[in-house]
Amino acid sequence: MIEESLLKSNFIGRDGFRWWVGQVAPEESQGGQINGAGWGNRVKVRIMGYHPHSTVELADEDLPWAQALLGVTDGSGKGNRATNVKLSPGDNVIGFFLDGDDAQLPMIMGVLGNTRYSPSDDYAGPFKPFTGFTSKIENDGGNIINSEANEMNAKSQKSPQHIPPTLVNALPEDARAAFNAVGETVVAASADPSSTVKKINSEVDNLISRVKTISDGAQGALGSVSGKIDSLVGGVTDKITGLSGGIVGNMLNTVYNGGLADALKGGLDTLYSSTFASTLAATGSKSAAKLAGSAAQKAMIPGVGAIQKALPCIASKIMGTISKAIKQLLNSIIDNVSNFVTCVAQQFVGGLFNHIIGGITGVLGPLLGGVDKILGGFNLGGFLRSKAEGIQGIINAVTCDTKKPTYNSKTGEWTIGKGPKNSLSVAVDEIIKVANAADKLSESLVDGIQKLSVATGSLGMFDFLNPSVSNPGFKSGLGECYAGPPLNCAGIKINIFGGGGTQALGKAIIGDIVGDDAEAVGSLIGIDLVSGGSGYITPPYVEITDNCNKGYGAIARAVVDQDENSPTYQQVTDIYVVSEGENYPVPIGDDEHIIDDVIIVKPGIGYGGDDTITDDDGNEYGIIVDGSGRIVSVTTPDNTLNSPPKVTSAKTLRIKSKTGSGAILKPKLAVRPTYQGEVKQVIDCIS
Amino acid sequence: MSERPAEKQNWQQRQYISFGPHFRIDTANPQMGLNGSIVYDLFAQTSSGDKSVVGMANGGIYHIYNDQTIEIVGGQEDESGGVNINIVGKNGDVWITAERNGEVKIRAKNITIDADDNIDLVAGNNITLDAKNRILLKSNVADCDALTGNLAPRDVTFMGQVFKNAAGGGTVTDMIPSGGPIV
Numbered sequence: 048m049i050e051e052s053l054l055k056s057n058f059i060g061r062d063g064f065r066w067w068v069g070q071v072a073p074e075e076s077q078g079g080q081i082n083g084a085g086w087g088n089r090v091k092v093r094i095m096g097y098h099p100h101s102t103v104e105l106a107d108e109d110l111p112w113a114q115a116l117l118g119v120t121d122g123s124g125k126g127n128r129a130t131n132v133k134l135s136p137g138d139n140v141i142g143f144f145l146d147g148d149d150a151q152l153p154m155i156m157g158v159l160g161n162t163r164y165s166p167s168d169d170y171a172g173p174f175k176p177f178t179g180f181t182s183k184i185e186n187d188g189g190n191i192i193n194s195e196a197n198e199m200n201a202k203s204q205k206s207p208q209h210i211p212p213t214l215v216n217a218l219p220e221d222a223r224a225a226f227n228a229v230g231e232t233v234v235a236a237s238a239d240p241s242s243t244v245k246k247i248n249s250e251v252d253n254l255i256s257r258v259k260t261i262s263d264g265a266q267g268a269l270g271s272v273s274g275k276i277d278s279l280v281g282g283v284t285d286k287i288t289g290l291s292g293g294i295v296g297n298m299l300n301t302v303y304n305g306g307l308a309d310a311l312k313g314g315l316d317t318l319y320s321s322t323f324a325s326t327l328a329a330t331g332s333k334s335a336a337k338l339a340g341s342a343a344q345k346a347m348i349p350g351v352g353a354i355q356k357a358l359p360c361i362a363s364k365i366m367g368t369i370s371k372a373i374k375q376l377l378n379s380i381i382d383n384v385s386n387f388v389t390c391v392a393q394q395f396v397g398g399l400f401n402h403i404i405g406g407i408t409g410v411l412g413p414l415l416g417g418v419d420k421i422l423g424g425f426n427l428g429g430f431l432r433s434k435a436e437g438i439q440g441i442i443n444a445v446t447c448d449t450k451k452p453t454y455n456s457k458t459g460e461w462t463i464g465k466g467p468k469n470s471l472s473v474a475v476d477e478i479i480k481v482a483n484a485a486d487k488l489s490e491s492l493v494d495g496i497q498k499l500s501v502a503t504g505s506l507g508m509f510d511f512l513n514p515s516v517s518n519p520g521f522k523s524g525l526g527e528c529y530a531g532p533p534l535n536c537a538g539i540k541i542n543i544f545g546g547g548g549t550q551a552l553g554k555a556i557i558g559d560i561v562g563d564d565a566e567a568v569g570s571l572i573g574i575d576l577v578s579g580g581s582g583y584i585t586p587p588y589v590e591i592t593d594n595c596n597k598g599y600g601a602i603a604r605a606v607v608d609q610d611e612n613s614p615t616y617q618q619v620t621d622i623y624v625v626s627e628g629e630n631y632p633v634p635i636g637d638d639e640h641i642i643d644d645v646i647i648v649k650p651g652i653g654y655g656g657d658d659t660i661t662d663d664d665g666n667e668y669g670i671i672v673d674g675s676g677r678i679v680s681v682t683t684p685d686n687t688l689n690s691p692p693k694v695t696s697a698k699t700l701r702i703k704s705k706t707g708s709g710a711i712l713k714p715k716l717a718v719r720p721t722y723q724g725e726v727k728q729v730i731d732c733i734s
Numbered sequence: 735m736s737e738r739p740a741e742k743q744n745w746q747q748r749q750y751i752s753f754g755p756h757f758r759i760d761t762a763n764p765q766m767g768l769n770g771s772i773v774y775d776l777f778a779q780t781s782s783g784d785k786s787v788v789g790m791a792n793g794g795i796y797h798i799y800n801d802q803t804i805e806i807v808g809g810q811e812d813e814s815g816g817v818n819i820n821i822v823g824k825n826g827d828v829w830i831t832a833e834r835n836g837e838v839k840i841r842a843k844n845i846t847i848d849a850d851d852n853i854d855l856v857a858g859n860n861i862t863l864d865a866k867n868r869i870l871l872k873s874n875v876a877d878c879d880a881l882t883g884n885l886a887p888r889d890v891t892f893m894g895q896v897f898k899n900a901a902g903g904g905t906v907t908d909m910i911p912s913g914g915p916i917v
Contacts, residue, residue: 133753186755190779197752201745204752206760206777209767209791225777225787226799229768235829238854282834289835292858303881308895315900344900348893355882355892366859457826465768466795561736570738600766602793626770626792629738697742 055147062147069094069113069153071138073170074181076107081183088115088132090155092140093173097150100173107173113142113153134158135179136170163196163203192221209464210599212260227260229464237459241473243293245459247399248392250290251380254283255387276381284374287399291369295362295403298431302407303358306430311351314421318343350417357414365406372402376511383530385517390481390528393474394509397482401507404431432483457545457588466602467588469542481525485509488524536595536632537565541574543605543619546587551580551605551619555591556640556716557633558695570627571601572697573640573716579618583607589622593631601628606646621646623713627697639693642666642683643717645700650677651710658704662714666691668700678702678710693719737766755779760789769793 055062072091079085092113099105115132122128134140139159145152167178179195180186186193196203207223208215211230215222231253234246261275319340327336376398384391408428415422458467485507510516510528517531539555558572571591584607591601606621623646645660645668653676660668660681669682681700684691700712737743743764750760756779763772770792778786784801791797798804809818821828832838847853855861863869880886888894 184754187783189783190785191755191758191777193755199745199748201740201743201764204750204758206750206758206763206765206772206775207785207787208765209769209772209787209797211768225767225775226785226801228799233829233831233833235827235831236856238856243858285835286833289858293856296858300881303892304895308892311896312898312900315896319900344897348897351893351896358882358892362859461829462768464791464795464797466793559738559742561739568736570742599768600770600793602770625794626766627738627742628770629766630736 057147057149059143059145059147065144065147065150066141067094067097067143067150067153068139068141069098070174071134071136071140072107072110073136073177074183076110077136078108080112081181088117089113090115090134092142092153092155094150094153095174098173102173111151111153113140113155115155116142116157135184136181137177137179160197161195162198163194165195167193167195190223192223194221211256211464213256213263214597214599216260216263226464227257231256231463232468233461233463234470235459235461239459240297241475242459243290244396244473244475244478245470247287247290247396248387249460250283250286251377251392251395252387254279254377255381255384258381280374280377280381284370284377287373287377288366288370291373291399291403292362292366294399295365295369295406298403298407298434299358299361301434302411302427302431303354305434306425307354307427310423310425311347311418311421314418314423315344315347317423318347318421347418347421350414353417354411354414357410361407361410364410365403368406369399369402373399379509379512383514383516384511386530386532388528388530389471389474390526391511391516391530393478393481394485394511394525394528396478397485398507398509400478400482401486404428407431432479432486434479457585465599467545467590469544469588469590481509482507484525533594536593536597538593538634539571539598539601539631540592540594541603541622542590542592543580543587543622544590546583546585546605546607548580548583548587548607548617548619550578551583551587552577553589553622555631556694557631557637559627559629559697560633560695567633568597568630569633570629570697571598571603571624571631572627572694573624573714574603574622575640575717576619576622579608579615579620581618583617583619587619591628595632598631599628600626601631602626621715623648623715624697639719640716641691641694641719642698642714643720644683644715645681646713646715647678647681648711648713649709650679651702651707652676654678654702654704654707654710658702658707660700660702660712662700663696663698664692670702672707676707678707678712681712756781767791769795 069092072093074081076091080089080091089112091107091110093105093107093110098110115134117123117130117132121130134155138161140155141157141159142153142155144150145154161179166176167180168176170177180193190207192205194202194204202221205221205223207225208218209225209229212224212227213230215224232249234242234249257279258276261272261279322343323336323340326339327333330336376395380387380391380395408431411427415425415427458470460468460470462468488508508524510521510523510525511530513521513523515521516528519529519531519534521527521529521531539557541553541555543551543553553574553576555571556573556575557569560567560569562568574589583605586605586607589603589605591598591603602625603622604625605619606623608615608618608620610616642662654670654672655676656670656672658670658672660670662668666684668684669680670678671680671682673679694714694716698714700714702710702712744762745764747762748760748764749762750758752758758777759774760772760777761774763775765771768791773790773792775787775789777789785799786801787797787799789797806819809816812818830838878885878887879890881890881892883891886894889898
């Protein structure tokens, strides 16, 4: 033994190689090494077979320092090329001793990856697994889940997802939202007269989402939930108050420029005629009659002037009181509405409409008394309640040859994290209709016919003021404006818009279905182009939605024929799926689909006629290339002669080529054509 | 809520480096988002929970999100005084939107707004043009459409509309001011 020891040099490479496996000691034993005062890349390691399993026999603080060996691509620090080590307490490491059997100079060569089954407990003793989190490295798990594994699987180090927080809350426990504004709508700046109503609706819709997120606790617990909601409502109230200024201005303009000026002008003429006639009858003098008529008209100047003078003040008076009304409306919506459906949106704007009418009639009404003689029965409230221009706004063509501005944007709304949103037109007539009906109901309420414990003021008796509005089957005097969760989620909607054209229609094809019956959800595996529409100058947007906003991630793009000599010029000829998404509710009784054609998204270059294209099922496709090796056509197996299996899953087409590159092909699905079947037996019925 | 089938999620392609709970680089993560799965993300969070995400989704959107302020500053050492920040939309709109009650503020020595076709200035309440020296309106056609105010021509004001061509003739209409409210 002594001889053996004497023969050893205890120098790496001369006495063999002494491997070891050990565990990085807990934070407390690492001293200044991990607190910014350390030296080198070293940690204290307890080594199996060399160090005891007891901290009494050998305290963690007394363990040897082990140097970490870096990879050649990491950089040592020389030349400013560096990567620091990422060793954590509890890491299981493998290394060797620089000093052989003396075992005082351990080197760490590598670290064993951690699995999700390894406990993340606090340190309990040597060689027992424990967490790598320390007093200085903490994670509350709020945004990035606590994961101490580095496996190549779906469970390890899951990242936050780019979906709305309201959807994340319905996903498994380890789902997180990457950004809480994802899913909210942004309305672009616009001179389009209808944009004010769209902006208001967007504000309310986003508010409901934010409130739901806060209520569900997805944004943490900084401050009270009610305090956060109050703050949000206050902000949105201010925003909508500002937006309402446009509606107030439009409505005043409608009154002054439209009905009132015409009524007074007509009244003046009548006044002149009647005064002229009575004076002429009394005096027989035309000049006296003319003077009297003019004098009667002049007498109206102060009254008409007072109405003109009041104009700037009316708007400011209404704006001074509208905030309170908006806040009341918003709070009612938050309390009662769980789904901001179109009819609630219309009713909300209708409530603003009623408040503004109340304000205008309140200020202007008394002034009209001064010109009562020439009003000719003009009814201010009735006039306002019949005019759509007040809400929508009007663009006056000030001269006959002034060109109305055009708005070329393909979209005016954007969903954060998703893309363009189809901007639905504002149904102004419906808003006015519901506002008037709610106003009538409100009058009934005042008469004591209907007793509900809500304060309506001058806004009107709207459905969203009713706590039952989110109960299935809700009905009221205004109609059926159920504002609860959608009762039928099934199916995907394909909205094709923008691009200058109209009437392109597509039908979603869902596959990769998981779950059964009503719970079945799937992905968008194709879009059946029902109609190519017409007039498309550029490819339109393809928006994919569902009734319940459950599905996410499906993205598709349209292709427009831009060949002037083609019979399908300016039509949508194809729609291909870029991302299939997931969680879309499955429609009942869908058709069977097969791969009917191949869309050449990019033709690539350098391909040859001998190259092959196959799909996931092994079906082979024919390929035709041009002189530059660009793929110009791909032929599918003849579906009328063969009976290919129905496509129930997103398919990928793979090109095998030694020379070509850059081509992108997408399968085009269609409803399975009628298949005659192969001939089994010929029966001779004549002989 | 259900994710798509496991065989449709390509976890084999995913590569990530997690630098601890505050920063992560994630590529080809099959977790689905509104614009498709992740091509790459640089995800960061502060110890206060504020998040920042820069990355790209398979639907094609490149996103820059931040819970607090996004600061873009260029040209500190550009002594030539050339272009310091250049934002270009190659085929479509360029949108700038201040949500909630934020304001859009633009300040420079000179400001040029150059439209190939039309410029629309729209305000729900007031538009103020305040020049300390001169305001020049130059056009082949310049109209004012206002119900009152000292720029409004007599025929266009509310009173002008009411009394225009009144049967009493000039003696009445001559009394209507050519703009501004009657005091």
